[in-house]
Amino acid sequence: MTQSPTARFSDRVENYVRYRPGYPPEVLDLLRDECGLRPSHVVADIASGTGAFTRLLLENGNSVFAVEPNAAMRETGIEQLKSLQFKDRLMSVAGTAEETTLRSASVDFVTAAQAAHWFDLPRARAEFVRILRPGGWCVLIWNERETTTTSFLRDYEQLLLTYGTDYKEVRHERTTAMIHEFFAPALSEERVYSLRQQFDYEGLAGRLWSSSYAPLEGHPSYAPMMQELQRIFRAHSKDDTVAFEYKTRVFYGHL
Numbered sequence: 001m002t003q004s005p006t007a008r009f010s011d012r013v014e015n016y017v018r019y020r021p022g023y024p025p026e027v028l029d030l031l032r033d034e035c036g037l038r039p040s041h042v043v044a045d046i047a048s049g050t051g052a053f054t055r056l057l058l059e060n061g062n063s064v065f066a067v068e069p070n071a072a073m074r075e076t077g078i079e080q081l082k083s084l085q086f087k088d089r090l091m092s093v094a095g096t097a098e099e100t101t102l103r104s105a106s107v108d109f110v111t112a113a114q115a116a117h118w119f120d121l122p123r124a125r126a127e128f129v130r131i132l133r134p135g136g137w138c139v140l141i142w143n144e145r146e147t148t149t150t151s152f153l154r155d156y157e158q159l160l161l162t163y164g165t166d167y168k169e170v171r172h173e174r175t176t177a178m179i180h181e182f183f184a185p186a187l188s189e190e191r192v193y194s195l196r197q198q199f200d201y202e203g204l205a206g207r208l209w210s211s212s213y214a215p216l217e218g219h220p221s222y223a224p225m226m227q228e229l230q231r232i233f234r235a236h237s238k239d240d241t242v243a244f245e246y247k248t249r250v251f252y253g254h255l
Helices: 013-019 026-035 051-060 071-081 121-131 150-164 175-183 201-209 220-235
Strands: 042-046 063-066 089-091 106-114 132-145 188-199 242-253
Touching: 013 071, 013 201, 026 051, 026 132, 026 188, 026 242, 042 051, 042 121, 051 063, 051 071, 051 106, 063 071, 071 089, 071 220, 106 121, 121 175, 132 175, 150 220, 150 242, 175 188, 175 242, 188 201, 201 220
Parallel strands: 042 063, 042 106, 063 089, 106 132
Antiparallel strands: 132 242, 188 242
């Protein structure tokens, strides 16, 4: 049975913080240039998780409602971001994309990074329309891992297909069609940036365990999966590292 989206990462928070990629700084440049993002704007960062994208917004000077339903992720996000320079501009909220608990017409931007494929999209869209001020922007972002550009990434993808508990069901490769439907009848723009991570074997294992569909210790598929991961690392590592490559896809528009 597929696990509830709001609970999927509760037992993976530490690895998520340590091994998931951040977001290219060009994303903020885009929002400034194309959407007029200014430090004075208030942002609702939906499904903010451990705060990777929230941090960029706070560093830009924005006040941010970090809306996150998973208690473990939310508490870690607060811990990660409780710098004195952010304390007056970060509001942590226990809420969902469909029920943010925010006031109507209270924010200038709604953002969701690595999250919208978990939403009930019609309900989330209605909620975003409710909380956005007139002329506000919606920004949806994904880091999409490349699966075929190198022999290592092809083998890693096959490992996930073989051992992932529900990997086929939760992959989000149909993002573009979903987004066009989400923004309709308005149009959205898209920009794509490149991102890269390098890992030694410990980091590679941590990156794998950060994924909600990777079986953890105690699962019958865990031992064979880790044996295969070791084989893949030995076969493809150079200078004891392997590289993950991503396309960071940014969709933005009015609702």
